[in-house]
Amino acid sequence: MITLDNNVGGYLVRAFAEGHAVHAYIVEGDKAYVPDLLRQCATIAMCPTHSICGCDVCQKVIEGNHQDVITLPRDGRARLKVEDIAYLVEESSLRPVDNSVARVFLIDATSSTSGIGSDLWQNKLLKTIEEPIADTYIFIGVTDADGLLATIRSRCQTLKQTRLPSKVIANELKRRGYDLKTCQIASLMANGSLQMAEKIAVDNGIFDAYNTAIDTLENMLSTKVALPYVSRIASNKANVTHCLAFMTVLLGQSLHYRIAPELFELSSLKNSMDKICANYSIQASRVCIEKINSAKKSLDDGCNLNVVLDNLASGILEVRYRCRL
Ligand SMILES: [Zn+2]
Secondary structure, three states, X not given: OOOOOHHHHHHHHHHHHOOOOOOEEEEEOOHHHHHHHHXXXXXXXXXXXXXXXXXXXXXXXXHOOOOOEEEEOOOOOOOOOHHHHHHHHHHHOOOOOOOOOOEEEEEEOOOOOOOOOHHHHHXXXXXXXXXXXXXXXXXXXXXXXXXXXXXXXXXXXXXXXOOOOHHHHHHHHHHOOOOHHHHHHHHHHOOOOHHHHXXXXXXXXXXXXXXXXXXXXHHOOOHHHHHHHHHHHHHOHHHHHHHHHHHHHHHHHHHXXXXXXXXXXXXXXXXXXHHHHHHOOHHHHHHHHHHHHHHXXXXXXXXOHHHHHHHHHHHHHHHHHHOOO
């Protein structure tokens, strides 16, 4: 489990302990960790000592069993609907039930800030935030606060995990005994979070996805051989976005390798870099990064995985051909 870093955690603890907590917070973090981060925020709000002390209240919140901590979207959906916010409005008018001082709403909006309906739930939520109800706290989890409507942002306080430079993270992982390749890859993919880097470093599923990304850019060179790569990316379902994200990092690093060597941070993958540079011209690398990013967005918007990956593979191959050296 990732923990709120000292900046964010300490800030929130003080805000609640000293009685100047606001009613609505935006919590910005990596997608996979937003649910954990939100639950920790709820713990700080609910715990009698406003810390994560491990008391009965803390435990109930962390285990997801606290009746006054309500998580949205409901029913295990990924995307928020207006109905979720209607439920929040209804519930927020009720008194706490679990012997507690407040009610907390945790909104996982990581898949809901773009695409159809994203304005609807935000506008509905806006009304609630504009007229806060006493002893009600709302935490909105996002990967990028700028994806929310400006009107929401201006009425919430934003809490961000502090981001460390990847070189600092790589050095710390090395100090903890990880091999160079693991340190370099995990630090580039950790979005500035040391905890996330270490989680990546020990996760075989994620590393499989990274190896698939390397293999795809090294060897997926014609439409004839594209299918097995698409299937391989799709088969590691939980880590598709990791795979796509690492493809953009590899292509980005291949640009540094050629244009700005001082920014190149994958010395352990030099052989792969040589192959990727031979396969993708500078122009092709740039265009492919855009293509992969828009594929990631389509997946976030709920488009069919195989269709998105098929289109991406043919798009990449076409760009590779069109922008050849
Ligand atoms: Zn506690």
